[in-house]
Amino acid sequence: MTVPTVGAELPPLEIPITRTLIVAGAIASRDYQDVHHDAELARQKGSPDVFMNILTTNGLVGRYITDHFGPTAVLRKVAIRLGAPNYPGDTMVLTGRIEEVDGDTATVRVTGSNGIGRHVTGTVTVAVPAEGGAR
Numbered sequence: 001m002t003v004p005t006v007g008a009e010l011p012p013l014e015i016p017i018t019r020t021l022i023v024a025g026a027i028a029s030r031d032y033q034d035v036h037h038d039a040e041l042a043r044q045k046g047s048p049d050v051f052m053n054i055l056t057t058n059g060l061v062g063r064y065i066t067d068h069f070g071p072t073a074v075l076r077k078v079a080i081r082l083g084a085p086n087y088p089g090d091t092m093v094l095t096g097r098i099e100e101v102d103g104d105t106a107t108v109r110v111t112g113s114n115g116i117g118r119h120v121t122g123t124v125t126v127a128v129p130a131e132g133g134a135r
Helices: 019-028 039-044 054-069
Strands: 009-016 074-082 091-102 105-114 117-127
Touching: 009 054, 019 054, 054 074, 054 091, 054 105, 054 117, 091 117
Parallel strands: none
Antiparallel strands: 009 091, 074 117, 091 105, 105 117
């Protein structure tokens, strides 16, 4: 477990954006919109390729936080906003900074950037109980 400290930076996490990740994330979250799995239909709708859906991004942000804080961490609130799309062949780099700590709860500002800009920004509130504590 990592003890939250205001101002602490979380180490960056690089996530290769593959076509498989985009399609699998869409399927896993039951998002069958063609722009997440059919490149030709995505192009017809003005996108250069398929792109990641918000639910996959949300899951990756959650993973970033729980990987950092450990197996007892519990996500209490995730508030994110999407920006530049995640396309296949790019890499998203997630970074975070602890903004607030209240007891065993921390608020982390998260940013995920790719080759064309900021893909995701937002905050995550996470409870980090002491070892052996209740969730």
